[in-house]
Amino acid sequence: MTNPSAAxxxxxxxxxxxxxxxxxxxxxxRQLPLADLPAALWQPDLSDLAQxxxxxxxxxxxxxxxxxxxxxxxxxxxxxxxxxxxxASPTTLGVASGAQLALALATxxxxxxxxxxxxxxxxxxxxxxxxxxxxxxxxxLSPLSLILAGLVISLLLGALNVMLMLLQPMGLSAMFIWSxxxxxxxxxxxxxxxxxxxxxxxxxxxxxxxxxxxLELDDSGARSLGLSLDRLRVVALxxxxxMTACVVSxxxxxxFIGLAAPTxxxxxxxxxxxxxxxWTPLLGAALLLLTDQLVQGFAGRLSELLPTGGxxxxxxxxxxxxxxxxxxxxxxxxxxxxQRTRSLPLGGQRLLPLLLLGLxxxxxxxxxxxxxxxxxxxxxxxxxxxxxxxxxxxxxxAGLLLGLxxxxxxRLTGNPMASPELMGISAxxxxxxMLTLFVWxxxxxxxxxxMGFAGALLVLLVIVGFARRQAYAPERLLLVGIAxxxxxxxxxxxxxxxxxxxxxxxxxxxxxxxxxxxxxxxIMALLAGVFLLLVSLPLSRxxxxxxxxxxxxxxxxVPMRGARLGIMLLAALMTAIxxxxxxxxxxxxxxxxxxxxxxxxxQARAQLLGSGLLGALLMVLADWLGRNLMFPxxxxxxxxxxxxxxxxxxWGLSRRR
Amino acid sequence: xxxxxxxLLLALLPHLAMADTPAExxxxxxxxxxxxxAETLLxxxxxxxxVGGLENYRRWVGEPVMPDSVQDLGxxxxxxxxxxxxxxxxxxxxxxxxxxxxxxxxxxAPVKSLAIYRPDSNPLLTAAEVTRELGRLTGHxxxxxxxxxxxxxxxxAVRAQLSGRTLPPFYLVSFIDDRHVRVFGDSSxxxxxxxxxxxxxAWTGExxxxxxxxxxxEQLTETPDAALIYFAPMPLNAERTLARSMLWQNMPFVRAQxxxxxxxxxxxxxxxxxxxxLRLLQEALPxx
Numbered sequence: 046m047t048n049p050s051a052a053x054x055x056x057x058x059x060x061x062x063x064x065x066x067x068x069x070x071x072x073x074x075r076q077l078p079l080a081d082l083p084a085a086l087w088q089p090d091l092s093d094l095a096q097x098x099x100x101x102x103x104x105x106x107x108x109x110x111x112x113x114x115x116x117x118x119x120x121x122x123x124x125x126x127x128x129x130x131x132x133a134s135p136t137t138l139g140v141a142s143g144a145q146l147a148l149a150l151a152t153x154x155x156x157x158x159x160x161x162x163x164x165x166x167x168x169x170x171x172x173x174x175x176x177x178x179x180x181x182x183x184x185x186l187s188p189l190s191l192i193l194a195g196l197v198i199s200l201l202l203g204a205l206n207v208m209l210m211l212l213q214p215m216g217l218s219a220m221f222i223w224s225x226x227x228x229x230x231x232x233x234x235x236x237x238x239x240x241x242x243x244x245x246x247x248x249x250x251x252x253x254x255x256x257x258x259x260l261e262l263d264d265s266g267a268r269s270l271g272l273s274l275d276r277l278r279v280v281a282l283x284x285x286x287x288m289t290a291c292v293v294s295x296x297x298x299x300x301f302i303g304l305a306a307p308t309x310x311x312x313x314x315x316x317x318x319x320x321x322x323x324w325t326p327l328l329g330a331a332l333l334l335l336t337d338q339l340v341q342g343f344a345g346r347l348s349e350l351l352p353t354g355g356x357x358x359x360x361x362x363x364x365x366x367x368x369x370x371x372x373x374x375x376x377x378x379x380x381x382x383x384q385r386t387r388s389l390p391l392g393g394q395r396l397l398p399l400l401l402l403g404l405x406x407x408x409x410x411x412x413x414x415x416x417x418x419x420x421x422x423x424x425x426x427x428x429x430x431x432x433x434x435x436x437x438x439x440x441x442x443a444g445l446l447l448g449l450x451x452x453x454x455x456r457l458t459g460n461p462m463a464s465p466e467l468m469g470i471s472a473x474x475x476x477x478x479m480l481t482l483f484v485w486x487x488x489x490x491x492x493x494x495x496m497g498f499a500g501a502l503l504v505l506l507v508i509v510g511f512a513r514r515q516a517y518a519p520e521r522l523l524l525v526g527i528a529x530x531x532x533x534x535x536x537x538x539x540x541x542x543x544x545x546x547x548x549x550x551x552x553x554x555x556x557x558x559x560x561x562x563x564x565x566x567x568i569m570a571l572l573a574g575v576f577l578l579l580v581s582l583p584l585s586r587x588x589x590x591x592x593x594x595x596x597x598x599x600x601x602x603v604p605m606r607g608a609r610l611g612i613m614l615l616a617a618l619m620t621a622i623x624x625x626x627x628x629x630x631x632x633x634x635x636x637x638x639x640x641x642x643x644x645x646x647x648q649a650r651a652q653l654l655g656s657g658l659l660g661a662l663l664m665v666l667a668d669w670l671g672r673n674l675m676f677p678x679x680x681x682x683x684x685x686x687x688x689x690x691x692x693x694x695x696w697g698l699s700r701r702r
Numbered sequence: 703x704x705x706x707x708x709x710l711l712l713a714l715l716p717h718l719a720m721a722d723t724p725a726e727x728x729x730x731x732x733x734x735x736x737x738x739x740a741e742t743l744l745x746x747x748x749x750x751x752x753v754g755g756l757e758n759y760r761r762w763v764g765e766p767v768m769p770d771s772v773q774d775l776g777x778x779x780x781x782x783x784x785x786x787x788x789x790x791x792x793x794x795x796x797x798x799x800x801x802x803x804x805x806x807x808x809x810x811a812p813v814k815s816l817a818i819y820r821p822d823s824n825p826l827l828t829a830a831e832v833t834r835e836l837g838r839l840t841g842h843x844x845x846x847x848x849x850x851x852x853x854x855x856x857x858x859a860v861r862a863q864l865s866g867r868t869l870p871p872f873y874l875v876s877f878i879d880d881r882h883v884r885v886f887g888d889s890s891x892x893x894x895x896x897x898x899x900x901x902x903x904a905w906t907g908e909x910x911x912x913x914x915x916x917x918x919x920e921q922l923t924e925t926p927d928a929a930l931i932y933f934a935p936m937p938l939n940a941e942r943t944l945a946r947s948m949l950w951q952n953m954p955f956v957r958a959q960x961x962x963x964x965x966x967x968x969x970x971x972x973x974x975x976x977x978x979x980l981r982l983l984q985e986a987l988p989x990x
Contacts, residue, residue, distance in 0.1 A: 101948045102920045230881065231881050232949060233948075234947075417784065429784055553780060561803075561806070677773075
């Protein structure tokens with residue numbers, strides 16, 4: 046942290062706490078005369094509705110906000126402390142989404158398990174954390190790679206969640222609300238549930254204070270004092286995951302308190318671990334309380350519709366954006382050698398014609414083979430092909446563009462985890478489109494196109510703005526992406542929790558359906574893909590040199606700023622077009638370049654071509670599978686691609702062992 | 703690339719060969735994307751060949767039962783075009799909600815959009831209009847009139863039965879979870895039915911285009927002498943947690959035992975749904 050503000054933590058902390066309490070009092074006095082307050086709090090008159098509401102609804106909600114805020118703050122603090130990572134938090138590591146998905150699956154398929162909901166959530170959150178660690182391990186668990194892995198996990202789990210919502214829209218309407226973190230209560234159950242569990246966690250944390258504060262030293266220093274670092278880390282993380290799981294299973298996902306509270310505590314000047322252990326939970330509680338009371342006080346009837354967790358996430362994204370330039374991250378540049386994934390013993394360049402052939406074959410199958418009332422059949426019937434052809438073209442174009450964009454971004458940042466999905470450009474386009482759907486339901490395609498593109502462009506401008514200030518440091522670019530994705534996620538959850546039937550169509554687009562693609566659009570998509578491929582091929586030389594770090598390319602005469610900016614613009618344009626076709630959810634941009642490298646396409650030009658072909662292949666496959674797996678129900682191509690991508694990532698991990 | 707070019711040409715053919723349809727045809731092979739229209743078709747004696755989201759229809763609407771011959775079209779927002787093409791319907795029925803798919807559907811068969819829910823209109827009246835329109839389209843005008851007049855008679859009968867009794871206003875809700883409900887307001891179908899039989903809706907707050915609003919249960923206290931009707935299915939665990947909730951147990955309608963549990967009834971439907979609700983109302987009320 047570079048903020049040497051002289052203000053003492055006490056003054057700032059107390060101000061925020063008092064502010065939130067004052068807000069709570071204001072909301073309270075609008076509900077009943079203050080003279081009745083003592084009675085309402087301790088012994089409500091059962092025939093007086095106002096008193097009942099305060100005693101069984103307002104008061105437990107007040108307590109739940111305090112408990113959850115404190116717990117999330119502490120969980121975030123623990124994670125940040127043991128990982129020495131200022132960006133670690135329950136949401137950024139994917140813990141919350143893991144817990145959420147586990148609970149959703151239990152709701153649908155094993156409702157009996159919900160009696161011990163916190164353990165279901167714990168299992169889900171724990172698994173998600175392990176996955177994030179496994180993904181980041183190869184890059185030495187550096188702060189950034191861990192956060193990126195967390196983001197990948199969150200996106201993947203989010204995709205699974207969306208799929209459940211698509212197929213079971215009615216059965217899960219409760220989940221729309223709950224997944225966005227509604228704090229509303231009608232009894233003391235949640236408080237009684239949280240209190241003993243969080244109390245236990247607090248006791249355990251106090252026992253850990255001494256060893257944890259030794260972590261302020263570096264690893265060798267701590268070890269020389271006789272500390273088992275690994276065991277300490279595991280215990281502390283398990284505690285953090287447990288607290289998150291308790292919160293998620295009782296009120297749903299509350300975004301960003303876990304990141305904001307410890308960070309603000311530090312910015313306020315809480316230096317030592319002890320200070321932070323005191324101020325972080327207080328701040329977390331105060332922040333969540335303040336947000337929740339604001340929602341109750343100002344949203345009026347909307348207060349039931351606006352889940353507090355979604356609102357905190359909405360406020361959290363700008364906070365993250367503000368934080369990024371102020372963070373001191375290790376700037377160790379990933380080495381080019383780290384990129385050299387062990388490749389299969391296949392001939393690199395000679396593979397390209399094979400890939401092309403495979404793609405064409407797959408395209409023909411996807412076009413001609415399908416299902417009808419009488420089961421599977423090959424068909425040349427133009428009446429059927431008129432539906433399949435635009436979708437095929439769109440999938441080809443979108444896949445090609447995403448593969449190319451992913452390859453460009455990975456080469457640009459020297460980071461194999463970079464991809465359009467992770468840079469938030471897709472999310473930006475999605476935000477633009479979502480806005481359109483709500484302002485103008487029947488907006489024609491070109492309006493949606495413009496709005497989507499405007500969103501993508503806006504994100505791009507933010508990214509470029511940040512990049513300029515940070516001399517294009519790739520880590521920061523990705524962090525901006527994370528913030529934008531988080532913002533998008535919050536908006537998405539808020540929209541879905543409104544339970545508006547329009548939510549269904551938003552959902553279908555978000556999950557990347559090619560259903561509404563018309564033939565001219567499909568052809569345009571394909572042409573755009575081919576055109577942008579041709580544009581990016583001459584950049585091969587830059588793409589070869591850029592991953593080598595700062596000095597080498599410069600000495601070889603690469604105009605660094607121009608090259609980076611140009612590649613970024615190109616990648617952003619590709620992403621915007623692809624997002625409009627198949628939605629923001631798909632790991633094709635992450636997967637295709639990686640597969641290309643594994644297949645031995647190491648040189649920039651070959652990798653570029655290979656990524657494009659593989660991207661197209663994946664997307665066509667996803668579209669065809671989506672149309673046929675659950676016929677007549679159709680699973681959107683983007684969603685299926687994201688699931689394929691998730692599977693690939695996990696498979697790749699186990700293979701490397 | 704040559705394959706693609708050929709396929710493209712094939713795909714363009716049907717645009718050139720689209721045949722004109724006669725002026726006032728009587729349709730018989732009808733695909734209904736919307737459930738309200740599908741149930742109304744059954745009500746006038748026409749079995750649709752395909753319905754959107756059939757599985758969920760069976761779970762959430764239930765009555766009238768869709769015969770097994772009806773094909774499932776998948777998601778209502780994205781009815782399966784390939785399947786629909788092969789089923790060769792002569793008319794596709796949608797509501798404004800599913801208007802987005804119209805240009806695609808129109809390439810398969812003529813599309814009619816019939817809105818039961820419109821801003822500032824009484825859904826019971828519009829549902830009757832829609833029923834007449836469906837009768838005209840299918841040549842079942844007599845059956846449509848019969849459906850309308852039977853409902854009218856039924857309403858008059860219930861109204862007579864209830865007249866002279868002082869009944870409380872009713873909240874109409876379905877639970878979303880143990881803390882939130884969908885509460886139906888004055889542009890909902892069931893509200894119109896309540897009013898027609900001489901009862902009042904206890905929810906006077908806002909509602910949306912489809913006639914409902916989402917609310918926390920503690921918001922259901924604004925009309926203290928009200929009764930409450932809730933529709934199954936109940937979400938998981940909601941019954942259990944409500945039984946233990948002090949706020950719920952002390953809600954005026956619970957204390958006065960004015961809570962009625964209704965089986966599933968489609969709140970966004972047409973005359974058949976209205977008739978179904980009316981029947982449930984009639985069965986529930988005399989036992990007061």
